[in-house]
Amino acid sequence: MAAASPLLQELPEPVAAAHGVRLLLWRDDLANPDLPGNKARKLKYNLAAARQQGHHTLLTFGGAYSNHIAAVATAGRLFGFKTIGLIRGDEPVIGTPLNPTLTQTVADGMALHYLDRQAYRRRAEPAFIAEQLAQFGPAYVLPEGGTNQLALPGCAELVAEIRQHVTFDVLAVAVGSGGTLAGLLTGLAGESHAVGVAALKNGGFLRDEVDALTQRTTSEKFTNYAVQTDYHCGGYAKYSAELLAFIEQFRTRHGVLLDPIYTGKLLLAVLDMIGNGHFRRGSTVVAIHTGGLQAWAGWEARFGGRTR
Known part of the structure; x- marks a missing residue:
């Protein structure tokens, strides 16, 4: 029992x-x-590594309804990290409300940027990641879905x-x-x-x-x-x-x-x-x-x- x-x-x-x-x-x-859930478990040791390496920002990738994007934004708020989300898809037209997931990520302090699908397919390439870090500054990079x-x-x-x-x-x-x-x-x-x-x-x-x-x-x-x-x-x-x-x-x-x-x-x-x-x-x-x-x-x- x-x-x-x-x-x-x-x-x-x-x-x-x-x-x-x-x-x-x-x-x-x-x-x-x-x-x-499992997103917290995936983030646990990544957050510790980010802190140990002296990072103050988390950068990650995901779709517009992603559980992972939502979790990283929440983790940033809870543990004192800035967060950047690179979102698959077109940037919403100005004045168009964000979906509920992205609305909450913004409320949690995440800065959202959008990648067209061709660019998003390169998300795991070291050269592409280097380009993003050059644009957004030093950050601890988490892969799509948080799996590493x-x-x-x-x-x-x-x-x-x-x-x-x-x-x-x-x-x-x-x-x-x-x-x-x-x-x-x-x-x-x-x-x-x-x-x-x-x-x-x-x-x-x-x-x-x-x-x-x-x-x-x-x-x-x-x-x-x-x-x-x-x-x-x-x-x-x-x-x-x-x-x-x-x-x-x-x-x-x-x-x-x-x-x-x-x-x-x-x-x-x-x-x-x-x-x-x-x-x-x-x-x-x-x-x-x-x-x-x-x-x-x-x-x-x-x-x-x-x-x-």
């Missing part, structure tokens, strides 16, 4: 009971109200935190860039199993990304994981009627709001996998709610209406 924790929640789903699987949800979205070698240790710490409360067989997490899954694998160190659910279409490349991250960080390539690529619901930031209905039903059953980009797809996948006999009878599966709920405000702005 799980030790009491406000972050660990039983999910009494009929399909799990029928297949003899114990399903729990780790509420990392509640771990830090000001900076929730220093992101992994913060995510790895989650494994020990969960193990304090429950013995599990499988950790399940949504996958965008692969950083959180890679961090979990380094924390698992070959013990137990991990499942990543790709939030984007054609996610077969993610295994190579995860392997590269763990090898650079620990010199190890892990085999105790799988990446599921069939639950993207149309692609990154895409959705289906089934997904939105599932999110609404899940909140009704469990009092937990999932986001439509990552965690909704994760739980939809996990329950389908249980129903298909993917997990052995008697196993304990912990799905991780990585936050991302700020996405709902942008979702409403883009598509109208929301599951709340």
